[in-house]
Amino acid sequence: MFEEKKTEWLRIAESLKPTLHRETVRPISGIPDHALMENESIILDFGNHFVGHFTLKLSSQGSHPDAPVWLAVKFCENALELNETLDGYAGWISKSWVQQEQVHIDVLPAVFPFPRRYAFRYVKIDILALSSKYQLVIEDASAEVTTSADDSVPVPLISDEKDIAIDRAALRTLRNCMQDFFEDGPKRDRRLWLGDLRLQALTNSVTFQNYDLVKRCLYLFAATADKEGRIAACLFTEPKVEADDTFMFDYSLFFIPTLLQYIQATGDQAAKNDLLPIALHQLVLADAQFDPETQLIRDNDKLGWCFVDWALPLNKQFCAQAIWIYCAQAALQMKADPLLKEKILHRKEAARKYWYDRERYLFVSGVKRQISWASQVWAVLAGIVEGPDAVACLDAAADCPDIVPMVTPYMMHHYAEALCRVSRKTQARQVIRDYWGGMVENGADTYWELYNPENPDESPYGSPVVNSFCHAWSCTPAWFLRSGILEENA
Amino acid sequence: MFEEKKTEWLRIAESLKPTLHRETVRPISGIPDHALMENESIILDFGNHFVGHFTLKLSSQGSHPDAPVWLAVKFCENALELNETLDGYAGWISKSWVQQEQVHIDVLPAVFPFPRRYAFRYVKIDILALSSKYQLVIEDASAEVTTSADDSVPVPLISDEKDIAIDRAALRTLRNCMQDFFEDGPKRDRRLWLGDLRLQALTNSVTFQNYDLVKRCLYLFAATADKEGRIAACLFTEPKVEADDTFMFDYSLFFIPTLLQYIQATGDQAAKNDLLPIALHQLVLADAQFDPETQLIRDNDKLGWCFVDWALPLNKQFCAQAIWIYCAQAALQMKADPLLKEKILHRKEAARKYWYDRERYLFVSGVKRQISWASQVWAVLAGIVEGPDAVACLDAAADCPDIVPMVTPYMMHHYAEALCRVSRKTQARQVIRDYWGGMVENGADTYWELYNPENPDESPYGSPVVNSFCHAWSCTPAWFLRSGILEENA
Numbered sequence: 001m002f003e004e005k006k007t008e009w010l011r012i013a014e015s016l017k018p019t020l021h022r023e024t025v026r027p028i029s030g031i032p033d034h035a036l037m038e039n040e041s042i043i044l045d046f047g048n049h050f051v052g053h054f055t056l057k058l059s060s061q062g063s064h065p066d067a068p069v070w071l072a073v074k075f076c077e078n079a080l081e082l083n084e085t086l087d088g089y090a091g092w093i094s095k096s097w098v099q100q101e102q103v104h105i106d107v108l109p110a111v112f113p114f115p116r117r118y119a120f121r122y123v124k125i126d127i128l129a130l131s132s133k134y135q136l137v138i139e140d141a142s143a144e145v146t147t148s149a150d151d152s153v154p155v156p157l158i159s160d161e162k163d164i165a166i167d168r169a170a171l172r173t174l175r176n177c178m179q180d181f182f183e184d185g186p187k188r189d190r191r192l193w194l195g196d197l198r199l200q201a202l203t204n205s206v207t208f209q210n211y212d213l214v215k216r217c218l219y220l221f222a223a224t225a226d227k228e229g230r231i232a233a234c235l236f237t238e239p240k241v242e243a244d245d246t247f248m249f250d251y252s253l254f255f256i257p258t259l260l261q262y263i264q265a266t267g268d269q270a271a272k273n274d275l276l277p278i279a280l281h282q283l284v285l286a287d288a289q290f291d292p293e294t295q296l297i298r299d300n301d302k303l304g305w306c307f308v309d310w311a312l313p314l315n316k317q318f319c320a321q322a323i324w325i326y327c328a329q330a331a332l333q334m335k336a337d338p339l340l341k342e343k344i345l346h347r348k349e350a351a352r353k354y355w356y357d358r359e360r361y362l363f364v365s366g367v368k369r370q371i372s373w374a375s376q377v378w379a380v381l382a383g384i385v386e387g388p389d390a391v392a393c394l395d396a397a398a399d400c401p402d403i404v405p406m407v408t409p410y411m412m413h414h415y416a417e418a419l420c421r422v423s424r425k426t427q428a429r430q431v432i433r434d435y436w437g438g439m440v441e442n443g444a445d446t447y448w449e450l451y452n453p454e455n456p457d458e459s460p461y462g463s464p465v466v467n468s469f470c471h472a473w474s475c476t477p478a479w480f481l482r483s484g485i486l487e488e489n490a
Numbered sequence: 491m492f493e494e495k496k497t498e499w500l501r502i503a504e505s506l507k508p509t510l511h512r513e514t515v516r517p518i519s520g521i522p523d524h525a526l527m528e529n530e531s532i533i534l535d536f537g538n539h540f541v542g543h544f545t546l547k548l549s550s551q552g553s554h555p556d557a558p559v560w561l562a563v564k565f566c567e568n569a570l571e572l573n574e575t576l577d578g579y580a581g582w583i584s585k586s587w588v589q590q591e592q593v594h595i596d597v598l599p600a601v602f603p604f605p606r607r608y609a610f611r612y613v614k615i616d617i618l619a620l621s622s623k624y625q626l627v628i629e630d631a632s633a634e635v636t637t638s639a640d641d642s643v644p645v646p647l648i649s650d651e652k653d654i655a656i657d658r659a660a661l662r663t664l665r666n667c668m669q670d671f672f673e674d675g676p677k678r679d680r681r682l683w684l685g686d687l688r689l690q691a692l693t694n695s696v697t698f699q700n701y702d703l704v705k706r707c708l709y710l711f712a713a714t715a716d717k718e719g720r721i722a723a724c725l726f727t728e729p730k731v732e733a734d735d736t737f738m739f740d741y742s743l744f745f746i747p748t749l750l751q752y753i754q755a756t757g758d759q760a761a762k763n764d765l766l767p768i769a770l771h772q773l774v775l776a777d778a779q780f781d782p783e784t785q786l787i788r789d790n791d792k793l794g795w796c797f798v799d800w801a802l803p804l805n806k807q808f809c810a811q812a813i814w815i816y817c818a819q820a821a822l823q824m825k826a827d828p829l830l831k832e833k834i835l836h837r838k839e840a841a842r843k844y845w846y847d848r849e850r851y852l853f854v855s856g857v858k859r860q861i862s863w864a865s866q867v868w869a870v871l872a873g874i875v876e877g878p879d880a881v882a883c884l885d886a887a888a889d890c891p892d893i894v895p896m897v898t899p900y901m902m903h904h905y906a907e908a909l910c911r912v913s914r915k916t917q918a919r920q921v922i923r924d925y926w927g928g929m930v931e932n933g934a935d936t937y938w939e940l941y942n943p944e945n946p947d948e949s950p951y952g953s954p955v956v957n958s959f960c961h962a963w964s965c966t967p968a969w970f971l972r973s974g975i976l977e978e979n980a
Contacts, residue, residue, distance in 0.1 A: 063734065064726050064735070067583070067584035067587055068584070068587065069586060070584075092622065094557035094560075094619050096560035096594060096618070096619035097558065102591065109729065129585045129586035130584060132584075188557075239598070239599065244554055244556065245553050
């Protein structure tokens, strides 16, 4: 499907490749005022989160250096990482993501540019070896940092100091993920994921307004759809543009609301003409997952990967049904389709019929009728439940003791959005102040991939050492605070 | 002293900087025929010792790589090093010399040139991390190797297979130490040392005959003499030419026989005119170390560092006296000087008077009258003992149970040369076959800095992990085998 279009789509995507803004930054503290000996250690603090290339300028004191300098250098997005090690790490995400290097420098003085790009605020340098005849002098440390975001962002209409701090970290998060494309995280995975893109594009629309970058990413996804026309969950751009072989039920569908949001913001009819057919095609592909009789989607095991949240016990059957409805409704806003409209109604009705516990005001999922926060949130966002029942649903969830909790900022975004949908604006605001504000209070310059206020070491990967601390899907507080959605009358 | 000459001397030295011969070599074994997973390990064998820059060509198998490759790469001069680690290393030579790197490669396929120069035959690669979604393919491994030696060496007049093998390793050693200058060891210290240069120049004269490189090194030493005109024990050429602040009594004096050897081989009168004054000046400087009454040199503690051999218990007083005599005699060959001639006679006589044990035919050293191999060897080489007494001296040493032994190939060279001096040619030949031949039997492609047949782990530095296995001062078997000195009538 769409094979004849893909070359042109890729050309358009590549024509929109941004020129990165480059800036040289230096640590605000940590450069030692004395020459360093073997086994000494320093921590440079750049004062904020940056993405870029680090350079050390080194010289020596004492005799002419008679042996190389051997350094261990670790780049940390936040202070907690400084003391983490890979000892005993057995998680399933590759430990190759941990930003730690060992380098030898043969000749001093030297300007030593590290070859890779890092995401960091702190740089820890351990002197693994020198010789006894000389000491190491750190003459300078700097980084050429990059972003494709233009820093001339509208000043938000916010006066509360905490909100200003929350907005600032959100902007920083989005900005540092904006490179050649919208990366999910500049430390890890440094890839274009559709779930992240959707929330980045949303936040971009009220901040940097770099719509060309959104357009580029939409075309990249379209150009790398598989032979059936299915849009991948994520893609790579190096060494050349190529989709990952990972598909997620929800992420493929999210191409639709992401496209809608772009077209609403820009009125770009050419992009709509190009991309609407492949967007709508995602709904068609998803249809195969529905029982034509009951109009219910398959359960977890048969559905393939539907992301929703990083909660391993989560049954995603209900959420998948709701997300299909949510995305189909977005499609209707781009193109009227009476048959699709009817199908949406049937699938909403089926969801209520089979999975709504009317007595408890809660939706269940799967054969074991699991109750999760995710199901309630998506029931509201998809409009499966509306009005007073929707309010009751979220209230009931809050009172349900055994409910499967939410894990990621990504899921928390949808929760806050659902609260806005049912006009619980104060509550939504409080979620943002407690959850994202909690990260700020924990020293975050940028928002983390994972944050559990009760367990800061939480990681779906086996160890926080591979977590990303500047992660795209966590950037939406700026959208909440700037879009007006938190206003009572919005 | 000589300050007004140094700029010109340095200019001459730099004008003789050689163009390196470059060649691309590949492993003879070890490139795996399967794709590699995390924790796998391979060993590439290049089939001989090389000095140069290593490059990996990598690709992947499986899904698009979704995480960097993290490799540990270790370069080993011989097979023993493959299993050595730095765990617990507490030696006094910097562990930064150990040729081990950790690198991350972000994008595959990749051609990854390692930035530093290594000395190696084996390259061990440990896959520290990949991801479970792909495997690593080693497409190619190669090295651009360098030497300033011209490989068109005269075929030696040797027929014995063992001698041919001994000569081959000697040539390889010298060749791989010949880079921009005569390095002491291409793994460590990669520096110009006078003690090594003297033996390299000797061997060069019957092999590569690259006299310009010898000339360059002589001018480098002259140009970097200190303000008193004292020639340093070693010097650096990077980032600019600079002498080390290490001075050795014997090494400064060895400038004289090294210059003599060069002038005898080339007849270069201009160099003689330039450099003889500073060569002779080393004798004058050394005079301050002699008691004008007894004509004996000071004992160890007051003399400063006199190298002689890496034997810590060695008392070097006698050797220092003998080496002064040896070098002064070399000076006489360049310039007649009746006063110097007389001084030599006095100092020989003093050495015999105070330190010769006539009953045992052995020379003693220091207030504790230590008997060492080094003292006997230098007594013979300096002509302090001659004729039948010289033979008796070396024989007595061989029969002396508590004698301080010889440790380095550098000292063993002088021993074999002393045997030749007393016409014990067969015995000298046997020393070469046993000692250097022993290294060949232990798999040496190039000769080691240290070799104790009874203890292969011997190191003056605290651990063999920092030993150098291609070391200049060990290259002289080619001189013995090619110069004719082993012939009965030579």
